[in-house]
Amino acid sequence: MAQTLARRELRLESPDMQAARAIPSQGAIGAGITIRNVVKNYGAFVAADRISLDIEPGEFITLLGPSGSGKTTLLNLLAGFQAPDAGEILVDGAPIQNVPTHRRGFGMVFQSYALFPNMTVAQNVAFPMRMAKMDRATSDRRVAETLEMMRLSDHAGKLPSQMSGGQQQRVAIARAIVMRPRVVLMDEPLSALDRRLRESIQIEIRELHQTIGSTILFVTHDQSEALTMSDRIAVMDAGHIVQIARPAEIYRRPQSRFVASFVGESNLIDAQVVGRDGRVLTLRTPGGQVFEAQSRHGVQDDRATVLVRPERIALHDAPVPGSMPATVTSALFLGEVLRIEVVLDDGQTLLIRCPDIAGRDLPAVGARLNVGWGAADSWVLS
């Protein structure tokens, strides 16, 4: 019954959907997406385990996780390449399980670009409008606009095989956004590009998002990409979303050991809880050093894992209150930062990144230092 109702709703809505596709407006508002208890199994392997996710209209969401964590599966379910085994997906409140891919009206960018090799750049970009039976004049205008926006106007007549990887990916993006779709799905679109190019296209995509206003779902395993681009990041592991939050929140206040170590570099210290003051805990390392750390709710256990980001650790030549003595085991000059590894007297190793400032020399291996951090620099993982 509910199924038929949903289908009817959809049919009622589809002329509107087509109308929306036929007259795309500049800066159209993206669609809100609701994913409820979605399950997808491949045989015994659970690729998506009761995933629920609410995406605001026009939001830029990144699905971040290692390979096999279920992020691409989730994207494929949204695109309609696969059907969920259970759960539902709603776009602007309407379920889309029974809408085939080509009627969903999304845009999509693929890791392999997936440009049609037999069509020119302009024909590739015009393809979605050709499929939507848009009149030639509008189509030509939109192609020109979009190519202009992606700085591809000079390449309109070229074949994909005549272009560099970065250019091809920009064509793929142009094809995905030319219809001003409500939702754009991006499946690791930058992973085949070199780092410099990747960073420049990251910024381009970010700006594009602000111009066209579509909801963007971006899949990546590159944490720096996720931090740079997203409104919110959904960190995925083994078919679950383990944390979803704004980039700064994910980085500074990760929920679990997994998130802490997957996003950014981290020092994880196991310590004993010796005092509580609201959300600030006092902890003692196995070596007897005592320090303070912030937590989300306060911790009931008497043991806790504390995250200290490498750039939050301060180096002191002489002991100061709260600092701990340490021995340098490695020191590298990376340009804008120094990367130093030390070992505390209790055997705990720490990674430190500190800015290359005047008057600080690269410490020698074996040198004795004092390291320390404040309560605001450390975070108790729950």
Add this chain to the structure above:
Amino acid sequence: MTQASLAPAARAGLAQRLKNPALLLVPAVLFLALFYLMPLIDLFRVSMSGPTWSTHFERVFSVPLYWESLLRTMQIAFTVACLCALLGYPTALLIHRTRGIVQVLIATAVILPYFIAILIRTYAWMVLLGRNGPINKLLQTLGLIDTPLALLFNRGSVLLGMTAVLLPLMVLSIYASVARLDQGLTRAALASGAGPLAVFWRVLLPLTLPGIGAGFLLVFVAGLGFFITPTLLGGPGDQMFAMHITQQADSITGEGFLQALAVVLLVITLVVVGLAGRIMGFQFIWGGGKLGDAPAKPAADKTARSRAPRRGLAMVLADMLGWPLLRLLGRLPAGWGRATVWIMGACVIVTVIVPIFVVMVISFSKASYLTFPPPDWSLRWYEKFFSDSNWMTAFWNSLGIASLSAVISVSLGATAAMGIVRSNIRHKSALMLLLVSPMIVPPVVLGLSLYALFLKLGLVGTYLGLAAAHAIGGIPIVVVIVAASLQAVDQRLEQGAAVHGASPLTVFRTVTLPAIAPGLAAAVFFAFLHSFDELVLSLFLSSPRMKTLPLMLWADINYQLNPVLAVVSTLEVLLVVGGIILARPVLARGRAA
């Protein structure tokens, strides 16, 4: 002083030149020049030896018997090519889309018959369509007919037989282009709003068109020179051109006219291949990638690539007609597309594999005539085969000739492949074309042209003669397979070995040879099989005292259809299956590497 310093330099230059891999091409080119090009040139010369150069050709085109047969040949070849494309495309898609064991089964069902002699597959159709064959039996049992239908010896049976025989070629050719497609393209088209039919019409079809074109041409060209199948399955009204050549060869006609017939067939074949090669590149013949001429490559590449696809008139027309038609089909329920692919694919599989099964079953029949299902089971026909000295002599002859021919083909073909892949000579494409061209020359023409040479050299009816003749067709097979495996060898591995102190010979022995070993093994097997199955050349070049297995089969099929033929067919199928099973670990290793 100057001379003293120059002499070693000159010697070094000579040594350097002797190391040029291009020299590896010399043996194969010499062999083909002697046994292939020269006889063909001689054929042209003799065909023009009448009172004026055109006398014999005028006769070919003025006698209705011949030019009507020529038209009929082209018509049949074209129809067969169309049928193959129509049926082959869904089958190739089916192989591509299925997974696991289903895919393996379908692929095997299509590929296995490809390696079984045309003679045997045609014979299987004679059994299947015969008066007492399974189809008539089935129709009678169902009560649809009272008396057996005459299914054989008409145009329909010729078309059916040729299509069934040539289908694997088409499926393999299309599959090669389908498998190369990026899976993401279909998804990208779907995500761009293209329905399944639009995905097919706008993306899948245009991108696999080269595969279809290549398959179509290979089938058409093979069809033009077809001799075995129409002879066995056709009636008096289905005479194809190649059949006239063999018939004229039997009766003594004035020298020249016979050659003119062969030249006409050859020229038509070459014109078709030439035109096709101009349009889509000659590599369609060997189904591989481009072998660029080393120095000219970058420039040629650039000009070819900067040509943006123009929508020709034909394309616009096709789009105007085909797309609305397809959209009409789109009104049908969504499941129909998938169902059509499955049904057509199933038809193809039944067509190619069932006749072989039927023949294998019949070989165990007790009846002394062909009937299916057999009234009772026995091994009497196996006993007859193994105890009949004629059959056994023919069998040993075939084995000996095929082994010798495989040795010639592989030694000449593998060195030539090495030369073509590893040297930097110019006109590489032209040389490759020469090496593989025997694949497209109608065997009847080749046989006729060789006959004159063999008479002169006294090679008619000898082991060496037949082995050499079969090697003409064996060399292209070896060159294609070995060149492909050589191109797949990572040259950085060879450079790595050389950097670490391996001499060129050691590099070849330790890196190159192991990498191409699977290809080489396959080449040996297919060269052997090619010779073992060869009939048409043998018809021209053997003597009554020197019979090969296919020749015995041919004589028996024409003289008396009995189950001994089924025994031979079964043994041949077992040989192919056994060869593939033996080769599988080797081939699988090659694919994994």
